[in-house]
Amino acid sequence: MSSLCSIERCTRTSRGLCDCCQQNLCLQHLNEHNALLTVQLNPLTDEINVLRDRLKTLNIQKTIADSRQKLEQWRQNCYKKIDYFFEQKCQELDQLVNEKVSQQREELNQIYLKIIELINAQEATRQDIDLLISTIRQLKTNMSKIERTCFTIDTRPLLIDDTLIFIKTTEHELDLSTLSPIYKTVHHSEESFRSLTSNNRYLLIHQYPNLCLFDREMNIVKQMLWSYDAIQDMCWSSTLDRFIVLGENNIFLINENTMLI
Ligand SMILES: [Zn+2]
Ligand SMILES: [Zn+2]
CATH class of the missing domain: 1.10.287 (Helix Hairpins)
Structure with a gap:
């Protein structure tokens, strides 16, 4: 059954449901509403063009x-x-x-x-x-x-694995989430001293009651019982080729190869 256009005072028969206002409209009003919609397309193309220009000039x-x-x-x-x-x-x-x-x-x-x-x-x-x-x-x-005299030179190829470099996209340079994911977790008991240090090969950590050297895979490679002062701080000296451990009253030098103090 045909009904009238929903526009006030319009006496024409409705010809369809308008997509924009969800009313039943006559052909003329449907056209008008359609024209109003297409007019809105132009500013949208302008916005796209602005974005395209920004992309073009992006350095x-x-x-x-x-x-x-x-x-x-x-x-x-x-x-x-x-x-x-x-x-x-x-x-x-x-x-x-x-x-x-x-x-x-x-x-x-x-x-x-x-x-x-x-x-x-x-x-x-x-x-x-x-x-x-x-x-x-x-x-x-x-x-x-x-x-x-001749020499046998046994060489192994240098292994490069993908974890050596980790690249992640972030929006801001100082975003703390740029930190790499947790690599390994090491248990650190209450009685252990807090300072830690490293050189190119090892990480030196006090794990009560021992002083331990961890390798890159975080395995303990060497350890020795620490029965000296409370450790205040530690660092690596490339000049001395020794770890320096600062105690309360003494400074200790530790040889990474022998773990001798
Ligand atoms: Zn409409
Ligand atoms: Zn109408």
């Missing part, structure tokens, strides 16, 4: 420059560690060769001086000659050994 490099800087710093630090390790091993190799060569040189010099001495004195016993011959024989053997 991505500036946004990520600081983070790239941190990644770059990490890379440089890693290179330095590799270079340092490489240099140490090269020196170790040189030292292995040099020790043998200099010992041989030293022995050759000594026997040479001995022979010159005998020549100058124009006097040599049968025993002198036999001794010289046997020493020279030994030096020849040593020389052959040095010439045949």
